[in-house]
Amino acid sequence: MTAPAVQIDTLPRIPVDHDGPVFREPWEAQAFAMAIKLHEGGLYTWTEWAEALSREIAAAQAEGDPDLGDTYYQHWLKALEGLVLAKTDLTLDQLLKRKNAWDRAAQRAPHGEPILLPEDEEE
Numbered sequence: 001m002t003a004p005a006v007q008i009d010t011l012p013r014i015p016v017d018h019d020g021p022v023f024r025e026p027w028e029a030q031a032f033a034m035a036i037k038l039h040e041g042g043l044y045t046w047t048e049w050a051e052a053l054s055r056e057i058a059a060a061q062a063e064g065d066p067d068l069g070d071t072y073y074q075h076w077l078k079a080l081e082g083l084v085l086a087k088t089d090l091t092l093d094q095l096l097k098r099k100n101a102w103d104r105a106a107q108r109a110p111h112g113e114p115i116l117l118p119e120d121e122e123e
Contacts, residue, residue, distance in 0.1 A: 023073070024070070024073075025073075027073070027077075028073040028076075031073050031076045031077050031080065032073070032076065034080055035049065035076060035079075035080055038080065038083070038084070043083065043084070043087055043088070044083050044087060048083065049079070049083070052079040052082055052083050053075060053076065053079040055079070055082075056075040056076075056078045056079045056082070057075050060074075060075055081095060098117075101117050101118065102115070102117065105117050105118075
């Protein structure tokens with residue numbers, strides 16, 4: 001069985017300028033990469049992703065987000081979290097613990113080195 005053809009224009013695009021990929025903060029690039037990786041792992045389809053992201057953007061706009069682009073990846077992150085909670089057996093508490101562990105690991109990792117969570121370091 002072959003995988004269905006993907007319409008290239010439906011895939012998320014990395015923001016670029018004349019020098020290459022552009023993210024305001026490293027976490028934005030990480031959120032982008034996580035969205036790609038979770039899709040590649042089969043957690044969701046691009047249609048499901050687009051719907052989740054659209055819902056987050058619409059909810060933020062309804063709450064007064066002026067949609068100037070500076071909060072875009074906050075919407076990505078919320079969409080990712082929502083899909084992970086909806087499509088896995090993780091609880092919100094487990095997700096928050098994982099986020100906090102990731103944050104601590106990222107802070108202690110030297111720039112350019114892999115970010116290792118405690119269970120990664122034990123292997």
